[in-house]
Amino acid sequence: MADRSSEQVVFSKPKVELHVHLDGAIRVQTIMDVAKRRGKTLPVNTVEEMKKKIIVEEPGTLTSFLEKFNEYMHVIAGDREAIKRIAREFVEDKAKEGVIYVEVRYSPHFLANSGVKPIPWNQEEGDLSPDEVVRLVNEGLSEGEREFKIKARSILCCMRHMPSWSKDVVELCKKYKDEGVVAIDLAGDESLNCEANPEHMEAYEEAVRCGIHRTVHAGEVGPASVVKEAVEVLKAERVGHGYRTLEDDDLYKKLLAQNMHFETCPISSKLTGACNADFTTHPVITFMKDKANYSLNTDDPLIFNSNLHHDYQTAHQHMGFTEEEFKRLNICSAQSSFLPAKEKEELLKTLNEAYEMIQSTAF
Numbered sequence: 001m002a003d004r005s006s007e008q009v010v011f012s013k014p015k016v017e018l019h020v021h022l023d024g025a026i027r028v029q030t031i032m033d034v035a036k037r038r039g040k041t042l043p044v045n046t047v048e049e050m051k052k053k054i055i056v057e058e059p060g061t062l063t064s065f066l067e068k069f070n071e072y073m074h075v076i077a078g079d080r081e082a083i084k085r086i087a088r089e090f091v092e093d094k095a096k097e098g099v100i101y102v103e104v105r106y107s108p109h110f111l112a113n114s115g116v117k118p119i120p121w122n123q124e125e126g127d128l129s130p131d132e133v134v135r136l137v138n139e140g141l142s143e144g145e146r147e148f149k150i151k152a153r154s155i156l157c158c159m160r161h162m163p164s165w166s167k168d169v170v171e172l173c174k175k176y177k178d179e180g181v182v183a184i185d186l187a188g189d190e191s192l193n194c195e196a197n198p199e200h201m202e203a204y205e206e207a208v209r210c211g212i213h214r215t216v217h218a219g220e221v222g223p224a225s226v227v228k229e230a231v232e233v234l235k236a237e238r239v240g241h242g243y244r245t246l247e248d249d250d251l252y253k254k255l256l257a258q259n260m261h262f263e264t265c266p267i268s269s270k271l272t273g274a275c276n277a278d279f280t281t282h283p284v285i286t287f288m289k290d291k292a293n294y295s296l297n298t299d300d301p302l303i304f305n306s307n308l309h310h311d312y313q314t315a316h317q318h319m320g321f322t323e324e325e326f327k328r329l330n331i332c333s334a335q336s337s338f339l340p341a342k343e344k345e346e347l348l349k350t351l352n353e354a355y356e357m358i359q360s361t362a363f
């Protein structure tokens, strides 16, 4: 299994990450510690053995990748201390990668054990609701922000196969709008369930009505029509992945003209089978050449045994990305972040200074 600790850093300047799942970015050691404390049985006893269970090493399918969450979510879900801990540790890990602003996403329902039907991961019913999950994640992220001096905001996920949760999700977005929650997302298995359910649509309509920002996983493994629906029906302001947009030339041209943001995740796209394993033919190369608005992201670094440096390194080594392009895409990411205008300006200023891109007004 690859050890990423000594990997070459091709872009050591401050970065912005917009697409990463909290429950796909947990430390294996934390899973082991929490399992021990809670007396939860795991099929293995060591970190190395657990990594072998969780990590995807060869390209597979989105469906088989999503099954990996079954290996460990029962350990973390329903436990207040664990949820706060994974959020704080997440911020620490991102700070170490040189990320100065991150939007992290998760499903509050997947981490709860009460007020959620069905109770996920075969848990016994407890007293931790999706609402309290959001509060705990907010606390963990805020602690991490203070300690590691970066900014972290969150996005709450609706799940494609669980439309009955979506109303709650938008209500939680509204309730915690001023406490770190910046947007709503629709995640899950696009390959099994392509068309948005009316309950997802209603949640997104409410998000529009209440000024909640919107992103949607679309065109990762599903066809370009899912992207079209995400943008036209769900009113997505950003597209999660979006690779298969390129299969519909008219749609792609339209989204380019609209400056639509694509949250791309190169390493993830290879291992979920979303894109060809040959990185030299990757859709993000087209985005780069067309000067599209996109970001580079890790998606689920735990399961892909990865980190943000690895995505940048891959883009540099196999896709011809330059330092200038890394700067440009991070500026695009900051511009497409879901921060309020003033905070966005501050983020852009920090990046411009770090990239020495200050415009001269001397004459």
Ligand SMILES: O=c1[nH]cnc2c1ncn2[C@H]1C[C@H](O)[C@@H](CO)O1
Residues within 6 Å of the ligand: 021, 022, 023, 024, 062, 066, 069, 105, 106, 107, 110, 157, 187, 188, 189, 190, 217, 220, 268, 272, 299, 300
């Ligand atoms: O790449 C992905 N595509 C679709 N759904 C995903 C991906 N990575 C994680 N998820 C799901 C599984 C998580 O439990 C959920 C919320 O973070 O989102």
